[in-house]
Amino acid sequence: MLDDRKLAVLRAIVEDYVSTNEPVGSKALVDRHNLGVSPATIRNDMAVLEEQGYIAQPHTSAGRIPTDKGYRLFVDRLSTVKPLSAAERRAIETFLSGAYDLDDVVGRTVRLLAQLTRQVAVVQYPSLTRSSVRHVELVPVAAQRLLLVLITNTGRVEQRVIETSNDVSEDSITHLRALLNTCLDGCRLGDVPTAVADLPAQVPFEDRAVAAAVLSVLLETLVENHDEKIVFAGAANLAAVDFSQGLRQVLEALEEQVVLMRLLGEVGDSSNTLTVRIGTENPDEGLQSTSVVAAGYGVGNQTLARLGVLGPTRMDYPGTMGAVRAVARYVGQILAGS
Amino acid sequence: MLDDRKLAVLRAIVEDYVSTNEPVGSKALVDRHNLGVSPATIRNDMAVLEEQGYIAQPHTSAGRIPTDKGYRLFVDRLSTVKPLSAAERRAIETFLSGAYDLDDVVGRTVRLLAQLTRQVAVVQYPSLTRSSVRHVELVPVAAQRLLLVLITNTGRVEQRVIETSNDVSEDSITHLRALLNTCLDGCRLGDVPTAVADLPAQVPFEDRAVAAAVLSVLLETLVENHDEKIVFAGAANLAAVDFSQGLRQVLEALEEQVVLMRLLGEVGDSSNTLTVRIGTENPDEGLQSTSVVAAGYGVGNQTLARLGVLGPTRMDYPGTMGAVRAVARYVGQILAGS
DNA sequence: AATTGGCACTCAGAGGGAGGGAGTGCCAAA
């Protein structure tokens, strides 16, 4: 349907439009790329491309700009992910390895990605349900108050206060703590509910109430954190772009956790897969003039969460995809190493 | 120097300009406010006000707009903080009391303040150095790995992993934990260094190395967190405003922790004091066309951190100040109650 | 059948008055 030259033309249009932000005409095309044919020929090709919906003209007698469908074809068949330079890789590595804390890792990552791509970066905290228990701690902080601390293999720490109806002895706590840790050590958080199901049966009768309270808080913690935390950075980079639907809508969308969630997409099990969502492919109303490049990251081949970049549809896809992929890999390494 | 009527004129100019976003002329003034004099009189007054630098004209034959100096006078002498309506107070209270976590309190606060004022809200996490120790916990997580958990009276929880050079017995840990808690219970974090100074002397010789490791990590934690965490929300509200220096600069400034820090100002000991910084009074380059309304918040009469709002100099100062003050008070209450 | 040069046509955007109108400063009178 589309011969090689027409594809080359589309590629050239996308590249030129991305770099100049102006509709590209037939003459400009043959000047900048040596296509070996005349402008008239290109015009014929462009007419076909337009008919098929890959490009459009803002008005009669202007050059062409790619449509969402055009970008899609470009991403799928006409471009390759552009690897980062050695210097960039080194910069990423040193910057990320300076982190001392999960918060810090995520914070550095999101800033790094924003700077690298000059767009808005979005990073999701590693999923609780997919990571596993490294340690559970139970601490008495007052007469009828316990603190439950949960440490995961991704370095995430959750804590909750538990109110008990009567005093609990030091021994009971020690016993309960030991039980919890035997039950849960290495256990995937998603499996915690089943793992603790028969735990109450193992505690002496007088401690049942306490055990129940602890378990209910523990399970509640897992549920509450099902809606994951997400952060973004680089909003200033949006100011340089002009959106058809207005900057405001985009900023508003960015401040909605739920929208950000949907934006990054599902956490599939296949790690390292780059997802690109272009313009109207985007589920959210306010983001129909933006594109999202996202990838999963995690430890080993286990995807724990996703991160990505949001920018105008008129975006350097190969470069952005390269940056997202690289950062996702390095974050995985950092998490594994910590 | 300025008689009552001239002040009234300035007040009217500020109010009109804030609500209409258009230079206000002498005729419009007498129409909207019943000043009881003719436009010509007002013109004379305005000439004086302009000469003194309180107002300016964008061009000849346009109305006047307040200068930063004019806003300053308005805030200092011509306006009173506008209390929130009962409904608003209730909304704040119910919204904030739903929080279950320090992160959640701060997150809710910043979103609430942004929505209430329709501007950018900035909230600083409660200072570590000014809060005090509620509990210290020491948890073995692996053979040569301890976890130090520090819980403050503001609900903040810090944790750090400690690597030890040799194995540590359960007993040693229990002993060390007890020692730490006796030393530190209720101790202001700023006083921790002196409080633990003679602690190593109290542990048996074979545990000295471990104690030293723990203490060094503990002190390090306090220092690291001296640069406090700050969050903001409501960037979308900026899009509605047009800044002379460009939205971009403002957004960039907002993403710099350091700038945000300076923006809120020093944490003075006098709680509840509203600080207003107008336009060029602002230290930061990119924020010279914005104003900041900030207040301290804390538990009791102890200021733990600050929060505030950033918007265009053309801002509803009485309303914004009311909202900031109210939110600061409620956050303090929530923190005290949790 | 594909490619090419030629040519008329279209239309966004820049540039340039013209007119309206809001607002001012100044002055003389009350």
Next chain:
DNA sequence: TTTGGCACTCCCTCCCTCTGAGTGCCAATT
């Protein structure tokens, strides 16, 4: 000190023209 009158200033808007990049189509060429 206040007021009405008046001439003046200039920003903004509307409208017009003109230019030029870019197009579609057609007939000629390969």
